[in-house]
Amino acid sequence: MSADPSPRAVEVRRSARRRRTVSAYREGERTVVLIPARMSEAEEKRWVGVMLDKLAAQETKRTLGDAELTERAERLSEQYFGSRARPRSVRWVTNQNTRWGSCTPAEGSIRLSHRLQGMPEYVVDYVLLHELAHLLVPGHGARFWQLLEAYPKTERARGYLEGVVAAERLPAPTAPAPAIPSSVPAARDE
Structure with missing residues (x-):
């Protein structure tokens, strides 16, 4: 199999100020992914994949005429x-x-x-x-x-x-039975 015909360059930018959030956007032919500086290489790789998928999904949702x-x-x-x-x-x-x-x-x-x-x-x-x-x-x-x-x-x-x-x-999921609140005593057989 050959590579994707139009791969985009991915630039990862780490920020010490960024604590938990990851974001991404397109900048011309490049995709920029913003991540916290403390993130491991494995986490970076996983999040880059997640964000590329999210961007692709957003772009696809723009319906083609x-x-x-x-x-x-x-x-x-x-x-x-x-x-x-x-x-x-x-x-x-x-x-x-x-x-x-x-x-x-x-x-x-x-x-x-x-x-x-x-x-x-x-x-x-x-x-x-x-x-x-x-x-x-x-x-x-x-x-x-x-x-x-x-x-x-x-x-x-x-x-x-x-x-x-x-x-x-697949069958539609059924709703679970409502839980009995703990403040209501259970009925007893007498």
Whole structure:
């Protein structure tokens, strides 16, 4: 697998005045993580990962419009398929509740489920690439999966989506029975 195509530099800034909080923000092409000076290297590494995930989640929640989704698909096609997959339209839809995306190769149209909105970028990118691959290869045969091998986060994204589906199938948690306050005497059989 190859590295992330657009890694950002991470700068960790330690502060003696900072006691317990950790924060992060984007500064151009760099991510700055602010941590307490006393933090160990292991804690630093863990918190950098946590903060990068939080920033990515915040950025993904900014919903892409259909025009941005189309631009993203074109960029992904260029990067992974040499611009061979050329969709005529890419848009969000609200009528796909059992699929993450769909493609009509004859029309060159790609539709992504609104349920993907707010998921990490790499997951949306994977679903876009999956549908773009269908513009080149119908079905899910060996040639189709070969195309998707170029995307380094294919397995991670598939695992994420499988987890979402599994979580949706879990029964809703039941509320525990209310505790009896200690100031109220328990009933006694006489």
